[in-house]
Amino acid sequence: HVQLVESGGGSVPPGGSLRLSCIVSRYGSLRNCVGWFRQAPGKEREGIAGREGVAAIDSDGGTSYADSVKGRFTISQDNAKNTLYLQMNSLKPEDTAMYYCASDLSGIPCHWSTIRWEKFNYRGQGTQVTVS
Numbered sequence: 001h002v003q004l005v006e007s008g009g010g011s012v013p014p015g016g017s018l019r020l021s022c023i024v025s026r027y028g029s030l031r032n033c034v035g036w037f038r039q040a041p042g043k044e045r046e047g048i049a050g051r052e053g054v055a056a057i058d059s060d061g062g063t064s065y066a067d068s069v070k071g072r073f074t075i076s077q078d079n080a081k082n083t084l085y086l087q088m089n090s091l092k093p094e095d096t097a098m099y100y101c102a103s104d105l106s107g108i109p110c111h112w113s114t115i116r117w118e119k120f121n122y123r124g125q126g127t128q129v130t131v132s
Helices: 042-048
Strands: 004-007 011-014 018-022 034-039 050-058 062-065 075-077 083-088 095-104 121-122 127-131
Touching: 004 095, 011 050, 011 121, 018 095, 018 127, 034 083, 034 127, 050 083, 083 095
Parallel strands: 011 127
Antiparallel strands: 004 018, 018 083, 034 050, 034 095, 050 062, 075 083, 095 121, 095 127
């Protein structure tokens, strides 16, 4: 059973920075598209439908970002450390959300706008980011 554990969330003022980490329990499980999602306050009732893609890395190393975070967030992975990262700079109050990582996408293209939470085989439990 592969586990993904996020860390690095917290509370920062607007303009601050955070780096989220997602450690994978089994070597080689960061594959076939990896991504970060977030779920904003008030969208919990929507369940996974309220979880939006933020950034993704495809199997060729290509990255994509939601328009709302482009130029401020950077997704990266270190396969030797089994870790996925999300560097978040110039944070805004609207970035406040629970952030989730996922790996190993099935059946759909790997792009921030097309990835779906339920299509990933490995998924984390989330880390809270609050900007205020």
